[in-house]
Amino acid sequence: MADGQISLEHYxxxxxxxxxxxxxxxxxxxxxxxxxxxxxxxxxxxxxxxLLPHRLATAALTLVAIPFWTSLLVRTYAWMVLLQRNGLINTWAIELGLVERPMRLANSFLGTSIGMIHIMLPLFIFTLYGTVKAIDRTLLRAAANLGASPIRTFMTVFLPLSLPGVVTGAMLTFIICLGFYVTPQLLGGGNVTTIPMRVQQNILIYSDWGAASALGVVLIVIVALVMLTLRAVVGKRG
Known part of the structure; x- marks a missing residue:
């Protein structure tokens, strides 16, 4: 709506x-x-x-789950401390002689990406682990017995069987990242603006609900196009 009338003005x-x-x-x-x-x-x-025994695999998954159970806001603030100009990463890099001056990690595209990777990584591992664990290991042994090298066994047997988990995890990661708000808002420091941030600005700063709603519709359309494209590609490749 624009001025009380149905309109495409916002688009x-x-x-x-x-x-x-x-x-x-x-x-x-x-x-x-x-x-x-x-x-x-x-x-x-x-x-x-x-590949780990059951007990070690359980312990490893627990370690992966610890950051997943931690509040997203807490993890984001932790990265703000680590990535700032006088943070631990810059301090260690200078002390080790890797850089001469502090790197610009916070309030940047790079810093925001690092924080989002840390947040999304456990979800992807859990999604993929179920698929990888379900692969029949006798198929790998059969390939080895037929003369395939470990690399060829991995590339021709294991990797194709694990692709459904990879595709599902990647799709979930990409779609969730499209709707990220807290991490880009805090780690971006105003230098990184995403669609959810523009929605918030249109509502709280400009009180323009029409523009915010239009952005929401566009975001939904983008997600739908990503899913349809992925489905078409995966379906075409069998």
Whole structure:
């Protein structure tokens, strides 16, 4: 609604205003970067845990779950302390001679991505672990008995069987990242603006419920397109 009438004014403004385009690009880019690193870090972790004996695997999953059980706000503030100019990471980097001056980690795209990766990693590991654990190990032994090397066994047997878990975990991670608010708001320091942050600004600062609602609709459409595209790609590849 605009001026009490049904209108496409808010959607037209999004297309015409460069700041909205920047917000969309930043949100999608950050979600993609976080998802990529979560997959790269989470897959080896889930695979390694699946190879452990039952008791050790339980202990490892408990360690993974500890940050997952911790409040998102607490974890975000912890990263604010670690990433700030005089934080532990910059202090150690300077003492080890890795850098000469403090790096800009807080209030940046990089710092926000690090915080989001830490938050999403346990969810991906738990999602993938169930799939990896259910893979029949006799198939791997059969491939080895037929002369396949460990690398070939992994690439041609284990990896294809684990892909459903990878795809599901990656999709959940990407979609949740699209709706992140607290972490970008705190770790971004005003230098990183995402779609949920623009929704909040339109409501609390400008009292423009129409613009906020339109952004919400666009976010839902983006999520739907991601899911449909992924379903089409996965279905096409069998």
């Amino acid at each position: 037209a403004r999004m297309l015409a205003n460069p700041s909205y385009i920047t917000t969309f690009v930043t949100t999608l880019q950050m979600s993609a970067v976080v998802t990529a690193f979560v997959v790269l870090l989470g897959f080896p972790a889930a695979y390694a845990i699946s």
